Amino acid sequence: MNTRVLRVAEACLAVAAVVLAAWCWHQGVQTSDFAPLAEGAPAFSGTHYSGTWIGAATALIVVAGLLVIDVIRRRRTP
Template sequence: MRRDMEVAVGEALAAVVALVLAVLSWNRGTVATVFAPLGEMPAFEATRYVGPWLMLAAFLVAVAGLLGIDAVTRVLRSAAEK
């Protein structure tokens, strides 16, 4: 029972790390470029999306979700055995 709780805490920490990495990856996946006004064209901002970084962010969110679900089931199973 104690081992399940240790694993659940480790999985919860890994899920938090995965979410932090997902946010960092998502921020790397969106690149904003500001264009100054040129003649009669007004200034504008263009956003470019970088696919591999966004896919990594989505993958990390999925991994964090699975780790979170497994951590919760381990805690509930451990509590039911007591």
Template sequence: MTGRMLRVAEGFLAVLALALAVWCWTRGVSTTEFGPLVEGAPAFTGTRYSGSWIGGATALVIAAGLLVLDVVRRR
């Protein structure tokens, strides 16, 4: 594989990793609407975070960053 092809492949993989990171992040955050518990009380929203999805998104962002650094280094 030539240097140019390798840089293009790594750039593509970096973009793919970022897209997967966004997908993982959205899967890891869920919100639930709750009505008022008693009459006159306000309704509220609860947010739940799933650590495995958020951790996967973080790992993918780190991998994408390393790929971009390698592309820049190979220039």
């Protein structure tokens, strides 16, 4: 396969992996707002992090990084 085509394909996959990682991260963070428990007390919010979604986002970032490294390697190889 032509190395230029492969480099472009890997670069596109890297961008797609980063976009998908951002979506996964967004899915993994939920913020809930709660009313005051007692009169005069302030309202508060809580944040729940889902390990599965955050882990998927991390794995996608690693894959994107490896793809970028491979694109650079292919570009420098004669």
